[in-house]
Amino acid sequence: MKFEIMRHRLLDGLNDVMKAISSKVTIPILTGIKLEVTEDGLRLTGSDSDITIQSFIKAEEDGDQVIRVIEEGSIVVPARMFNEIVRKLPTSDVEIEVKQNYHTYIHSGKSEFHIIGLDPSDYPMLPEIQDDRQFTIPADLLKSIVRETVFAVSPSENRPVLTGVHWQLKNSELVCVATDSHRLARRKVSLDQLPEGEFNVVIPGKSLTELSKIIGDTSELVHIAMTSQQVLFKTRSVLLFSRLLEGNYPDTSRLIPTEYKTTVTMNGKALFQAIDRASLLAREERNNIVRLSSLESNIVEISSSSPEIGEVEEEIQSISVEGEVIKISFSAKYMMDALKALEGHDVIIHFTGPMRPFIINSINDDAILQLIVPVRTY
Amino acid sequence: MKFEIMRHRLLDGLNDVMKAISSKVTIPILTGIKLEVTEDGLRLTGSDSDITIQSFIKAEEDGDQVIRVIEEGSIVVPARMFNEIVRKLPTSDVEIEVKQNYHTYIHSGKSEFHIIGLDPSDYPMLPEIQDDRQFTIPADLLKSIVRETVFAVSPSENRPVLTGVHWQLKNSELVCVATDSHRLARRKVSLDQLPEGEFNVVIPGKSLTELSKIIGDTSELVHIAMTSQQVLFKTRSVLLFSRLLEGNYPDTSRLIPTEYKTTVTMNGKALFQAIDRASLLAREERNNIVRLSSLESNIVEISSSSPEIGEVEEEIQSISVEGEVIKISFSAKYMMDALKALEGHDVIIHFTGPMRPFIINSINDDAILQLIVPVRTY
Numbered sequence A, B: 001m002k003f004e005i006m007r008h009r010l011l012d013g014l015n016d017v018m019k020a021i022s023s024k025v026t027i028p029i030l031t032g033i034k035l036e037v038t039e040d041g042l043r044l045t046g047s048d049s050d051i052t053i054q055s056f057i058k059a060e061e062d063g064d065q066v067i068r069v070i071e072e073g074s075i076v077v078p079a080r081m082f083n084e085i086v087r088k089l090p091t092s093d094v095e096i097e098v099k100q101n102y103h104t105y106i107h108s109g110k111s112e113f114h115i116i117g118l119d120p121s122d123y124p125m126l127p128e129i130q131d132d133r134q135f136t137i138p139a140d141l142l143k144s145i146v147r148e149t150v151f152a153v154s155p156s157e158n159r160p161v162l163t164g165v166h167w168q169l170k171n172s173e174l175v176c177v178a179t180d181s182h183r184l185a186r187r188k189v190s191l192d193q194l195p196e197g198e199f200n201v202v203i204p205g206k207s208l209t210e211l212s213k214i215i216g217d218t219s220e221l222v223h224i225a226m227t228s229q230q231v232l233f234k235t236r237s238v239l240l241f242s243r244l245l246e247g248n249y250p251d252t253s254r255l256i257p258t259e260y261k262t263t264v265t266m267n268g269k270a271l272f273q274a275i276d277r278a279s280l281l282a283r284e285e286r287n288n289i290v291r292l293s294s295l296e297s298n299i300v301e302i303s304s305s306s307p308e309i310g311e312v313e314e315e316i317q318s319i320s321v322e323g324e325v326i327k328i329s330f331s332a333k334y335m336m337d338a339l340k341a342l343e344g345h346d347v348i349i350h351f352t353g354p355m356r357p358f359i360i361n362s363i364n365d366d367a368i369l370q371l372i373v374p375v376r377t378y
Helices: A007-020 A079-088 A139-152 A205-214 A268-285 A332-341 B007-018 B079-088 B139-152 B205-214 B268-285 B332-341
Strands: A002-006 A032-038 A041-047 A051-058 A067-071 A073-078 A093-098 A103-108 A111-116 A134-138 A164-170 A173-179 A183-190 A199-204 A221-226 A230-234 A238-243 A262-267 A289-294 A299-306 A310-317 A320-323 A327-331 A346-351 A358-362 A368-372 B002-006 B032-038 B041-047 B051-058 B067-071 B073-078 B093-098 B103-108 B111-116 B134-138 B164-170 B173-179 B183-190 B199-204 B221-226 B230-234 B238-243 B262-267 B289-294 B299-306 B310-317 B320-323 B327-331 B346-351 B358-362 B368-372
Touching: A002 A007, A007 A032, A007 A041, A007 A051, A007 A079, A007 A093, A007 A205, A032 A067, A032 A079, A051 A205, A073 A079, A079 A103, A079 A111, A079 B268, A111 B268, A134 A139, A139 A164, A139 A173, A139 A183, A139 A205, A139 A221, A139 A332, A164 A205, A183 A332, A199 A205, A199 A238, A205 A238, A262 A268, A268 A289, A268 A299, A268 A310, A268 A332, A268 A346, A268 B079, A268 B111, A289 A332, A327 A332, A332 A368, B002 B007, B007 B032, B007 B041, B007 B051, B007 B079, B007 B093, B032 B067, B032 B079, B051 B205, B073 B079, B079 B103, B079 B111, B134 B139, B139 B164, B139 B173, B139 B183, B139 B205, B139 B221, B139 B332, B164 B205, B183 B332, B199 B205, B199 B238, B205 B238, B262 B268, B268 B289, B268 B299, B268 B310, B268 B332, B268 B346, B289 B332, B327 B332, B332 B368
Parallel strands: none
Antiparallel strands: A002 A067, A002 A093, A032 A041, A032 A073, A041 A051, A051 A238, A093 A103, A103 A111, A111 B310, A134 A221, A164 A173, A164 A199, A173 A183, A183 A368, A221 A230, A230 A238, A262 A320, A262 A346, A289 A299, A289 A327, A299 A310, A310 B111, A346 A358, A358 A368, B002 B067, B002 B093, B032 B041, B032 B073, B041 B051, B051 B238, B093 B103, B103 B111, B134 B221, B164 B173, B164 B199, B173 B183, B183 B368, B221 B230, B230 B238, B262 B320, B262 B346, B289 B299, B289 B327, B299 B310, B346 B358, B358 B368
16 A cells, blocks of 8 residues: 555544544554545544544545555554654655555655554444435534534433434434433424434434534535444545444433423523523532522522522523412523523523423524423422 | 722732632632732732732722722632632622621622632731842743743652752852753843842742743833742732742752763754654653664754554754764653743754763853753663
């Protein structure tokens, strides 16, 4: 194998595939990145066995020669070392050559590195995914869906299925739900182009987080293909494979209240900031609980206190307060996460009493629903 | 105590004094910041008992009222909590009021915090420093002196005196030296305005690092006053007191070679980058050693190798190589630190053989000297 490549294009590709490289991996070959060069270009693959990311750099792009292929071939190079070497090379071009016994030479200017690679035939094969259950979502919408749900997955492996986001396609609608059993985030999307039939999968939260880092904030379509054990996200230059989580996702629809006793409409950003301030005193006690109370004249009070430290109170003029008086306590963090997902828009909060879960929607759009289970303090 | 203050001015002052606050401090009152308000303004004090930083905010600045003093007084408030509260307040003005039993109320907009302060009379008194041994250095020059020396102090408490920088004033010249016994950094400064007599102190490296964070990159004069146990750095708005280190600083002048066998003149930036690259492979073995060899035609080769990982070689065209052929090994980190202190200027390196310390100067200016003890590998 021997080729020359524009250094910044190689770095872009490495940036993507490095996101799949984990220092915790136990399979030695997966500490490496696989390079495969053909006349068409260079394919980079990185994997931690749960997620695999593949980036393809075309030999020619818009008439420019990005890669000059002298001899086709493949190699696995130590991922972190190779990435750092390429990052620090002195010139804008890199020559990579593999000689006998996987000895790999990296030239740039007057700098010459010689590192010892691994046999590329030991690198795991990628799963084959048929295209028959494929559909597309624009990249920016996909990023939003992830951002609005993934924070609510459970961080604990006690119930592994809750560490993923449930994607369910039914009746021309994609419904994405994440819950850690103390709060829930749900996003509904109507898809133009639908795959055949229904599906029902749980995608690991970590895979979705990495996905949203490698796709751009553009309207480019991302192709999504499912099998029973894998999902593939595919853009023009990058592929992300993720395993799916096994097990049945709980039926969350029953958790969501449909009748309300109090409805508060208010500015989401003002509420976020008041809770952020109140949580300064709540945090000391490590429970991070703040109180919300409806007062007269559409005023909502946010407060918290710690016996040793002090207390804080803040009044917010809300747009409207309808129904019964409410006094309720909840995790400041959960509420701030939910409001962040709603991007500071005006919000409607529906309460069904101080001990019942409450829900938060954007005033403009009920495609996003956030649910929080309160904490007993009164 | 009761006053109103412009929030951003209070934040500036807190930024400075927070640098003296340590989470490791064992004296409870030092987890707090002391606020003292008089008609003239607000004085903030933070301390970890080694370093004390004081910031003064004038009540009136350039005709603008920064502070409205309603009642003079003082209080000690929990440092981190108070700093975070002020950072997150909703409006550009803050009102701070202390009522009975050190109960402290912080108002801003519709937000009201109530925290419990501490008795300001328990706060340690600052040392009194006479002005008789005072001199001045422009802030930007002082920052340079610190930057060029402090990195070479010893991180280990085995010989506490080596954790500081030795400042010696003699014959109208200030000489600052730091060494961890493997390398040494020395900066000489001719001072216009000199204190009476000689002095000879060791200032903790940490104090100098904090000092350089709070003084600006301007030509404003910093007043420096010494006692036998303390040093005070004083700008228009900030005071930094530091204890001095006890013990005799070793005589380092004998370490510095005065006769050379090889002299290499080369571009400091090119050398830095080549060593940075070579250290990628050196690092794996945790010794971080690179080799420098003089070849023919004024070429210098930088190289390193790790048996398991690979090797790297790079040739640099130097400006001149005079004297004997040299092959020498040293810590990549020490060399990069030294070259950073010389800011990438062209450098002259004087060698006296592969097992003797070598010195690095800027080609323009011999006020800065960097010395490195090599490592035996040949």
